[in-house]
Amino acid sequence: MKTAIRLSIILFSGIVLASCSGKDEKAAQAAAGQPQPYPVFAVTTQETTLDSDYPATIEGIQNIDIRPKVDGFVERIYVDEGAVVRKGQPLFSINAPQYEQAVRTAAAAISSAEADVNAAQLQVNKTKPLVEKDIISKYELEAAQLTLQSKRAMLSQARASLANAKINLGYTNITSPVDGVVGSIPYKTGSLVSSSSAQPLTTVSNTAKVYAYFSLNEKQLLDFSNVYNGKNLAEQMRNIPPVSLVLADGSSYAQNGRIESINGQINTSTGSASLRATFPNPVSVLKSGASASVRIPQHVKNVILIPQKSTTDLQGKKFVYILGDSAKVMNTPIEVMEITKGKFYVVTKGLKAGDKIVLEGFQSLKDGTKIKPEDKNTDSVYAEIK
Structure with missing residues (x-):
């Protein structure tokens, strides 16, 4: 019996020792810091088009209040x-009887004025031969002629009054x-x-073409003027490619437009300048007063794009892990453009073509950590922007 108990104790002790030995081995391996696998890819220069969207208000080329x-x-x-x-x-049609009455009154005044002119003309005709025969003084003829001239002026005034009355009557339609x-x-x-x-009675909007009004702040306006070549503003606008319109439901309008006007003065209260793009609207899809976004394309060449998921943010700056010598990573700051290409950043500083960076899953990485790189196909990484 005692022998059996001793045997059991020996076996249990062996098991405990073996278990402790296994744990010590794992701890030793962890302490040794075996390189962990991380996906990496080589960045390359790309050629792409960047889109900038700006909220806009649609207006017809003519919005006329009918009063x-x-x-x-x-x-x-x-x-x-x-x-x-x-x-x-x-x-x-407006019911305004007073204007009909004014037309009748003016017409009657013309008839009266015409009668006065005829009477004055008869007086001149009667006086003229008498003056020629020295029967009456020539001043009598001059007085008759002045009266005729006055009556003709009154007739002209009556005709003008009739014309005005008819114009006012026409305003009723x-x-x-x-x-x-x-x-x-x-x-x-x-x-x-x-x-x-x-x-107003109503508004008539001419929407055969529409204006899309949008704004750029001072910085955006400076960037905008630096992107497009030209000696003056008119030349720069001619070099701006056609712009598109994104409707309120997220769909794109079928026809492109052009930027035709840039306000040369910055609004001091908003710090922005107004721009106007014109779009054709043959089937009246675009309504005056609607909202949309003007999308301005910018074609760029030889730029480095990286997935947003490959970056980390720290104190307002962006960092990537670059694969260095001996498979160690370096946490490197980069600078990117404000405009993005979908889920990609456009890198302006900090990377060069051929650099290898960690694609994702680097939350536990530290600067100088040695990793086991797993190369990813570059074309597959950039497939989303093709």
């Missing part, structure tokens, strides 16, 4: 909101001044309107 020029009641509305109208097409789309119509039939009304 009455005379006082009266809205008698008829010939169009509906959102209707496409042509230049000269009737929009509203309101037509579209341009081709365009009708906006909201706040006044309904029977509403009293006047030239001093706060709201």
Whole structure:
């Protein structure tokens, strides 16, 4: 019995010793710092296009407020909101009887003035032969001629009054001044309107072309002017490639536009300058007042791009792990452009073509750590930007 107990104790002690020996071996290996595998790739220069998006507001090339020029009641509305109208097409009719009466009064005044002119002409005709025969003084003829001249002036004034009355009467029929789309119509039939009304009858927007207004801050404007060649602003605008429009739903507008205007003065309150891009709008997809983003392309050559996941941020700076001699990594600061290419940074300083950097999974790495590099195919890394 005692022999069996001794044997059991010996076996248990052996097992414990073996276990401790295994743990010591693993600890020794960990302490030895065996290199861990990390994916690395060689950076190369690329040729690509960078896109910059700027919030924009869409406006028609003409947004015309339709206001009455005379006082009266809205008698008829010939169009509906959102209707496409042509230049000269009737929009509203205003009931203003006073202008019809003014036309009749002016017409009657012309008839009276014409009668006065005829009477004055008869007096001149009667006086002239008497003066020639020295029957009456020549001053009588001069007086008759002056009266005729006065009556003719009064006739001209009456005709001008009739023309003005007809113009005012014509204002009661309101037509579209341009081709365009009708906006909201706040006044309904029977509403009293006047030239001093706060709201217009409607707005007609000519959207055959549209303007996209957007802004650049002072730094962006300087960068913008440095990117495109030209002796002056007009030449630089001609060298800007066609721009695209990103709609509110994220889709791209089918037709490209061009930047045609850059405000030369920076707004002191906002610190930005306004730019205007023009886009064709043949089927009226773009509406005045809509929001979108103007996308400006910038073609760059011989630049180094790296995945954003290959960088770390520390105190506002970006770092990458470069594979150095003896398979040791160096935590190296880099500088990148503000504009990104999808999930890639454009490196402006800190890397050169051929450098190998750790692709990902380096959270536990430290500067000077030796790793076991696993080379990744460079083309597969850059596949996303092709």
